[in-house]
Amino acid sequence: MIDFELLPTEKSTVELAHEIAQNLFRPISRYYDEHEHEDPWDLFDTMWNLRLKGSLTAVGIGAALMVQELCWGDAGLYSAIPTPGLGGAAVRAAGTPEQRRHFLARFTNGKPKWGAMAMTEPGCGSDTAAIQATAVRDGDYWVLNGEKIFVTMGHRALDLSDGFIVVWATVDKAAGRAGIKSFVVEAGTPGMKVEKLEKKLGIKASDTATVVFENCRIPLNNILGKAEIKTKAEGFKGAMATFDITRPVIAAQALGVARAALDLLKEELDKKGIEIRYDLAHNRQTALEHDFMEMESNWRAAHLLMLRAMWQLQGRTPNALEASMAKAKAGRAATLITQKAVELMGPLGYSRKLLFEKFMRDAKINDIFEGTGQINMLIVARRVLGFTRDQLK
Ligand SMILES: Cc1cc2nc3c(=O)[nH]c(=O)nc-3n(C[C@H](O)[C@H](O)[C@H](O)COP(=O)(O)OP(=O)(O)OC[C@H]3O[C@@H](n4cnc5c(N)ncnc54)[C@H](O)[C@@H]3O)c2cc1C
Numbered sequence: 157m158i159d160f161e162l163l164p165t166e167k168s169t170v171e172l173a174h175e176i177a178q179n180l181f182r183p184i185s186r187y188y189d190e191h192e193h194e195d196p197w198d199l200f201d202t203m204w205n206l207r208l209k210g211s212l213t214a215v216g217i218g219a220a221l222m223v224q225e226l227c228w229g230d231a232g233l234y235s236a237i238p239t240p241g242l243g244g245a246a247v248r249a250a251g252t253p254e255q256r257r258h259f260l261a262r263f264t265n266g267k268p269k270w271g272a273m274a275m276t277e278p279g280c281g282s283d284t285a286a287i288q289a290t291a292v293r294d295g296d297y298w299v300l301n302g303e304k305i306f307v308t309m310g311h312r313a314l315d316l317s318d319g320f321i322v323v324w325a326t327v328d329k330a331a332g333r334a335g336i337k338s339f340v341v342e343a344g345t346p347g348m349k350v351e352k353l354e355k356k357l358g359i360k361a362s363d364t365a366t367v368v369f370e371n372c373r374i375p376l377n378n379i380l381g382k383a384e385i386k387t388k389a390e391g392f393k394g395a396m397a398t399f400d401i402t403r404p405v406i407a408a409q410a411l412g413v414a415r416a417a418l419d420l421l422k423e424e425l426d427k428k429g430i431e432i433r434y435d436l437a438h439n440r441q442t443a444l445e446h447d448f449m450e451m452e453s454n455w456r457a458a459h460l461l462m463l464r465a466m467w468q469l470q471g472r473t474p475n476a477l478e479a480s481m482a483k484a485k486a487g488r489a490a491t492l493i494t495q496k497a498v499e500l501m502g503p504l505g506y507s508r509k510l511l512f513e514k515f516m517r518d519a520k521i522n523d524i525f526e527g528t529g530q531i532n533m534l535i536v537a538r539r540v541l542g543f544t545r546d547q548l549k
Pocket of ligand 1: 280534
């Protein structure tokens with residue numbers, strides 16, 4: 157039976173996340189939107205020292221709802237807080253118990269740290285088979301070469317802390333997807349350099365880096381999963397398992413921003429004395445009432461898909477299809493809801509006086525990273541219709 161009920165401890169942590177979002181994130185939201193690449197150290201230290209830190213690295217409905225609440229506060233600041241991030245998800249999904257202990261233990265003590273994951277390259281995003289970065293075995297080491305772009309938290313993981321980055325590289329280009337493996341590179345490893353930071357449309361508090369590898373030598377044990385090249389399907393599975401964890405989390409991020417836009421819209425309508433009459437027949441509603449209810453139902457549908465994908469994850473049942481469904485729906489829903497909120501508020505929606513325009517800019521990324529909306533729809537279509545990757549491109 158599907159059960160989305162939270163444990164009492166999870167409930168109180170989700171409530172705490174909302175308070176943090178309201179009292180710590182919102183007051184500095186606009187400042188860090190307008191001061192891209194500045195580091196909110198007070199917030200980093202506070203978040204690092206909070207008990208919430210452990211809960212954020214867990215997988216399950218409670219953790220996803222916490223993410224949703226924090227992104228209700230500010231999606232950029234949420235992405236910026238010190239956690240193992242996408243790199244941590246990759247280690248959890250594909251690492252051995254020993255690797256998990258070794259690479260993730262650092263997140264429980266010392267100074268704030270970040271984790272990152274680098275897959276995208278100048279010539280490769282959606283089509284992961286096109287990865288050009290290489291990993292060549294040399295005795296007891298792997299030697300990495302290549303360039304990775306748009307790495308979330310690359311700078312903070314590698315320059316500001318002793319975090320790590322999980323890098324996707326090929327051990328054999330001729331093997332295509334099967335030759336692609338992921339490797340953990342720790343901050344301070346010679347041959348790895350953060351080359352530049354992107355200026356972005358939204359989530360500006362989150363750093364997005366270009367990281368270059370030149371004869372970067374890492375221990376043999378830093379490969380996640382096995383080094384052998386298996387069949388096409390098997391070899392790539394470990395790396396892709398990361399997305400079963402991260403896609404529902406991105407859906408939760410999208411839902412947090414969209415909820416923020418809906419809540420603010422309701423607040424502004426209340427101030428103007430405009431009521432949403434839920435009990436009216438469809439043909440008696442105003443256009444605004446119709447739009448608002450459509451936004452609410454779109455949000456709810458995406459929310460249920462996210463909860464289901466997370467419920468499967470915490471019950472350890474396969475969730476790849478539902479993870480993509482949740483991500484595709486929530487990314488699109490958040491984009492449409494936040495745009496509509498700007499539209500319905502008129503000039504006030506477009507001005508920087510309120511946060512509507514920021515919500516619209518912050519929402520869009522959820523339809524891009526961790527597989528674009530189109531790519532996730534493609535994955536859903538393949539799985540529902542029973543086509544292989546080669547049959548439906
Ligand atoms: C702020 C930000 C943070 C990011 N963080 C990370 C990170 O931490 N790590 C990381 O590795 N990457 C990261 N990325 C990169 C992101 O994952 C890629 O941008 C994304 O996967 C798309 O790849 P691409 O940019 O190469 O676009 P392309 O793959 O070139 O796609 C361009 C357009 O074509 C569409 N398209 C492509 N193929 C198909 C198809 N077969 N069918 C239908 N439509 C298709 C896409 O949906 C898209 O709309 C980040 C990007 C941004 C903007």
